[in-house]
Amino acid sequence: GENVEQHPSTLSVQEGDSAVIKCTYSDSASNYFPWYKQELGKGPQLIIDIRSNVGEKKDQRIAVTLNKTAKHFSLHITETQPEDSAVYFCAAWPAGGTSYGKLTFGQGTILTVHP
């Protein structure tokens, strides 16, 4: 089945700096890669996603890159703000094979942005 590894587990930055979170996946059948932000006491919220036919996607201060050959994808947050502090999860979703439909999450990254 799919296995998603996420690094780092914690990330501390100063306001205005950039933050990068990296994930690798194992199942070549995965073709959809969402990123979620989870604030304390709330459910994960989808913030950006990318499909395997795209190498990069950007939405304001957030961007995601995908290297399908190397099976890794990354989340980039620029000009970080204190409200970006949360737990971030990457995930991989196989479109076929034995793990079809099995959305698998990474272990999460606790991002802290210091004012």
Next chain:
Amino acid sequence: DAGVIQSPRHEVTEMGQEVTLRCKPISGHNSLFWYRQTMMRGLELLIYFNNNVPIDDSGMPEDRFSAKMPNASFSTLKIQPSEPRDSAVYFCASSLGLAGGGPNFGPGTRLLVL
């Protein structure tokens, strides 16, 4: 759009009791997922449905856990009997199909088994 609705939001029960968690997916979404979140194990997929049919329940930890989706707008996750190690936050999520897009998560049910 009301989003995914879960109830109850908090549940405290004693070991051995039956616990039923409920979920109403987003209208029009035909795929539904149940996840469990703990500090030690992160977000674990328990079971998921497509068009009300269970597709993969390999993540269900034991026979004490069962899930049903009697119709497109309702699903339950039942634990009987409950044990202290079942204490966790249980999330329901829904999406339009299994081919990617979302899914959207509910607010979760925080379960504490004493």
